[in-house]
Amino acid sequence: MNYFIDVILPIPLQKLFTYKITEAEASFLKKGMRVAVEFGKSKIYTALVYRIHNNPPVAYEAKDIYQILDEKPIVTNEQLKHWDWISEYYLCALGEVFRAAMPSAFLLESETIISLKTGVINEDDLSNDEFLIFEALQHQQQLTVNQIIQILDKKNVFPIIKELITKKVIEIKEQIYEQYKPKLVKYIRLSSPWNTPDKLPVLLENLKRAKKQREVILNYFQLAATTSNVKASALQKIANSSSAVLNSLVEKNILEFYFIQTDRIHFLGKTIQLKKLTAPQEVALNTIKTIFKSKQTVLLKGITSSGKTEIYTHLIKETLDKGKQVLYLLPEIALTTQLISRLEAFFGNQLSVFHSRYSMNERIEVWNNTLLQKKKAQLILGARSSLFLPFSNLGLIIIDEEHETSFKQFDPSPRYHARDAAIVLANYHQAKVLLGSATPSIESYYNAQQGKYGFVELNERYKNILLPEIELVDIKEKHRKKRMTGHFSDRLIECIKEALEHKEQVILFQNRRGYAPVIECETCGVSPQCPHCDVSLTFHSYRKELKCHYCGYTKTIPTNCDACGSEKLNTKGFGTEQIEMELQHLFPETKVGRMDFDTTRGKYGYQKIISMFQQQEIDILVGTQMLSKGLDFANVSLVGIMNADNLLNFPDFRAHEKSYQLMVQVAGRAGRSHKQGKVIIQTFNPYHQILQQVSTNSYEKMFKEQLDERWQYHYPPFYRLIKITLKHKDYKRVDEAANWLAKSFTLIFKSNALGPSTPSVGRIRNYFIRNIIIKVPQKQSLKATKKHILNVKNSFQAIKEFRAVRFNIDVDNY
Ligand code: ADP
Ligand code: ZN
Ligand code: ZN
Numbered sequence: 001m002n003y004f005i006d007v008i009l010p011i012p013l014q015k016l017f018t019y020k021i022t023e024a025e026a027s028f029l030k031k032g033m034r035v036a037v038e039f040g041k042s043k044i045y046t047a048l049v050y051r052i053h054n055n056p057p058v059a060y061e062a063k064d065i066y067q068i069l070d071e072k073p074i075v076t077n078e079q080l081k082h083w084d085w086i087s088e089y090y091l092c093a094l095g096e097v098f099r100a101a102m103p104s105a106f107l108l109e110s111e112t113i114i115s116l117k118t119g120v121i122n123e124d125d126l127s128n129d130e131f132l133i134f135e136a137l138q139h140q141q142q143l144t145v146n147q148i149i150q151i152l153d154k155k156n157v158f159p160i161i162k163e164l165i166t167k168k169v170i171e172i173k174e175q176i177y178e179q180y181k182p183k184l185v186k187y188i189r190l191s192s193p194w195n196t197p198d199k200l201p202v203l204l205e206n207l208k209r210a211k212k213q214r215e216v217i218l219n220y221f222q223l224a225a226t227t228s229n230v231k232a233s234a235l236q237k238i239a240n241s242s243s244a245v246l247n248s249l250v251e252k253n254i255l256e257f258y259f260i261q262t263d264r265i266h267f268l269g270k271t272i273q274l275k276k277l278t279a280p281q282e283v284a285l286n287t288i289k290t291i292f293k294s295k296q297t298v299l300l301k302g303i304t305s306s307g308k309t310e311i312y313t314h315l316i317k318e319t320l321d322k323g324k325q326v327l328y329l330l331p332e333i334a335l336t337t338q339l340i341s342r343l344e345a346f347f348g349n350q351l352s353v354f355h356s357r358y359s360m361n362e363r364i365e366v367w368n369n370t371l372l373q374k375k376k377a378q379l380i381l382g383a384r385s386s387l388f389l390p391f392s393n394l395g396l397i398i399i400d401e402e403h404e405t406s407f408k409q410f411d412p413s414p415r416y417h418a419r420d421a422a423i424v425l426a427n428y429h430q431a432k433v434l435l436g437s438a439t440p441s442i443e444s445y446y447n448a449q450q451g452k453y454g455f456v457e458l459n460e461r462y463k464n465i466l467l468p469e470i471e472l473v474d475i476k477e478k479h480r481k482k483r484m485t486g487h488f489s490d491r492l493i494e495c496i497k498e499a500l501e502h503k504e505q506v507i508l509f510q511n512r513r514g515y516a517p518v519i520e521c522e523t524c525g526v527s528p529q530c531p532h533c534d535v536s537l538t539f540h541s542y543r544k545e546l547k548c549h550y551c552g553y554t555k556t557i558p559t560n561c562d563a564c565g566s567e568k569l570n571t572k573g574f575g576t577e578q579i580e581m582e583l584q585h586l587f588p589e590t591k592v593g594r595m596d597f598d599t600t601r602g603k604y605g606y607q608k609i610i611s612m613f614q615q616q617e618i619d620i621l622v623g624t625q626m627l628s629k630g631l632d633f634a635n636v637s638l639v640g641i642m643n644a645d646n647l648l649n650f651p652d653f654r655a656h657e658k659s660y661q662l663m664v665q666v667a668g669r670a671g672r673s674h675k676q677g678k679v680i681i682q683t684f685n686p687y688h689q690i691l692q693q694v695s696t697n698s699y700e701k702m703f704k705e706q707l708d709e710r711w712q713y714h715y716p717p718f719y720r721l722i723k724i725t726l727k728h729k730d731y732k733r734v735d736e737a738a739n740w741l742a743k744s745f746t747l748i749f750k751s752n753a754l755g756p757s758t759p760s761v762g763r764i765r766n767y768f769i770r771n772i773i774i775k776v777p778q779k780q781s782l783k784a785t786k787k788h789i790l791n792v793k794n795s796f797q798a799i800k801e802f803r804a805v806r807f808n809i810d811v812d813n814y
Pocket of ligand 1: 275276277278281302303304305306307308309310311462632672
């Protein structure tokens with residue numbers, strides 16, 4: 001009998017690839033374990049076993065695997081099912097999902113390390129090349145594949161490596177063991193001759209003359225009475241002793257050290273009782289639970305500061321008490337800081353956090369803890385990628401601020417939406433999903449109206465504090481009457497003054513980072529452009545540089561216009577940095593902080609600013625949309641939106657919906673704990689329907705109006721969208737390709753194929769970009785549509801001239 005495995009390779013391959021295994025390997029290998037294999041010309045990959053069977057592949061000769069890398073599966077069956085769905089729904093390769101799903105340390109390949117196996121080796125058995133490697137490994141503990149290529153001075157070294165593995169001379173070393181060193185904590189205990197209480201008198205008698213050591217032993221007994229494991233450091237501290245004294249006790253074989261692996265992210269402190277829910281919160285919670293009996297997903301629409309988070313905690317507790325895992329998805333890590341402390345107060349050591357700013361080690365720890373259903377991974381808090389953790393017993397998924405667009409991954413593939421993918425995942429586990437938002441996405445609210453989701457509303461703020469009063473300030477008028485100081489209207493200044501006098505804090509929102517978006521020549525009107533992208537460079541005064549926000553290109557600020565040589569360079573538009581500087585002029589005594597992409601780098605970037613603001617070390621916080629996301633500051637009484645218009649005029653069918661959500665969310669930061677807050681929105685267009693709806697808190701009205709427009713112009717939720725993007729460095733090539741493609745799609749989809757069009761930034765990193773949108777009516781089969789698209793793609797890529805054109809598909813690209 002022959003045995004084969006189909007594996008997923010971490011590359012955009014359309015199919016699974018088959019390898020041969022021995023009978024012994026077959027008895028050991030399981031679906032979800034990793035193996036090292038060769039693919040293509042001399043490349044080693046970490047691949048994942050997807051299937052084990054007895055059928056040789058038809059089109060090629062199956063190769064042997066190099067090595068099995070796991071002792072047990074590290075990916076569960078539910079995960080594999082979920083990956084299948086993602087790859088099918090979002091039209092991407094399984095390998096791309098594999099790559100996105102695993103912490104990168106699980107996938108190391110390029111620098112694969114070879115080391116000597118222990119054991120007796122008969123050198124006569126080795127060929128010349130094999131011996132060279134063997135010899136090199138005598139001098140050097142390990143070699144990378146690249147080094148072997150150098151030593152042997154030939155490209156194709158894999159057959160030789162393979163032969164050496166077969167001869168049991170070398171082994172492929174898994175870097176993960178190298179890089180992932182669990183942190184060990186040193187503990188101390190009585191060694192076996194002394195470890196019963198009745199020995200204590202003898203022991204103390206023996207140590208009569210060693211006062212310090214005697215003291216340590218007495219303290220040890222004290223500690224051991226309260227905890228099962230005594231930390232060496234704790235003993236040393238409480239006994240007011242030195243490590244030398246501890247060591248001498250260990251030398252005398254009275255005490256001994258031992259080690260326990262601890263996880264890096266460690267929550268200290270004791271947990272507290274959940275907060276008692278108010279009557280309306282209690283009703284909401286009970287309604288959610290009742291609906292969960294018949295529906296998988298519930299949308300909780302609760303106004304800002306109504307206590308949605310408190311309701312979540314009660315549901316979480318009930319799920320954890322049933323022994324099930326909970327996933328709490330957040331749109332962005334900016335939020336986690338506050339939420340971690342809120343949740344750890346209740347759930348302490350049951351909580352793990354998972355996101356991309358955590359180190360590889362931390363991520364692997366969370367992965368393993370989730371897989372093993374460790375206690376501390378019962379509740380996972382994370383951004384969208386935590387969806388890929390190896391849950392085996394998921395009971396509940398909470399998607400907080402479900403309307404946020406950062407749940408969607410745009411690049412690279414898989415271009416999935418975490419909310420939608422989470423609902424599918426929950427299905428495999430028979431878990432429940434709670435979507436929460438003050439401003440639900442049009443799609444989710446529509447789904448709730450259609451009965452697809454359950455729906456629960458919470459319309460009262462905690463303590464019945466009124467929603468903030470929203471005032472629209474017409475800055476066209478203010479400019480005309482000369483009542484503007486920089487970008488501040490007299491009204492906004494007045495309100496800031498008042499808040500500061502009352503020792504209250506202020507948040508100012510400006511949807512742009514940097515000092516000013518661009519500089520412009522007063523003489524000829526030209527703005528410096530990025531040489532690699534079709535976009536003006538952004539002006540950053542702090543670093544005195546111009547920067548491209550698309551590719552990161554920077555240059556120092558020119559003194560003369562590149563085009564005409566004029567010295568009259570002006571700044572145009574304004575960003576967070578400029579607001580910060582204007583504030584310092586207007587309120588010199590006030591401490592101003594800024595929270596945007598530039599000031600929140602690094603793992604603790606947000607944490608610092610957020611906690612400074614919380615501690616009231618900052619009076620006014622200026623920031624971008626990061627500020628809109630669920631932060632809870634008790635002392636903020638005023639929120640100012642510097643300019644609403646640049647939100648509303650965004651060329652996107654969701655611009656109005658998004659502006660509504662953003663403004664209501666930013667406004668929701670005001671007046672959360674004591675009294676009604678105030679919001680000032682500066683705009684050139686106070687009669688805009690969205691601004692009217694924001695100021696009167698009319699979500700329903702906004703929803704109806706937007707839904708009408710979506711219906712009329714064929715947008716979601718009535719039509720699905722699939723976006724195809726072509727990229728190439730040659731302008732003519734991409735144009736030809738886009739035209740060919742649009743024509744082919746028009747033949748199939750008629751007027752539902754739109755384009756090609758050039759996006760507002762038509763070139764990024766020297767790649768020219770063209771888009772084609774395909775609209776899919778509700779009645780049209782999504783599956784058939786996708787099949788058509790893939791067929792066209794295949795023909796497209798069969799054309800020689802187009803083969804090098806990048807072809808991306810984005811399903812639900814919004
Ligand atoms: P949301 O998530 O709806 O914006 P939060 O859950 O953040 O609202 O609640 C707003 C504030 O009110 C928080 O500081 C929260 O601790 C407090 N709060 C809400 N409900 C309760 C409650 N039942 N008991 C005590 N504090 C509450
Ligand atoms: Zn000029
Ligand atoms: Zn650029």
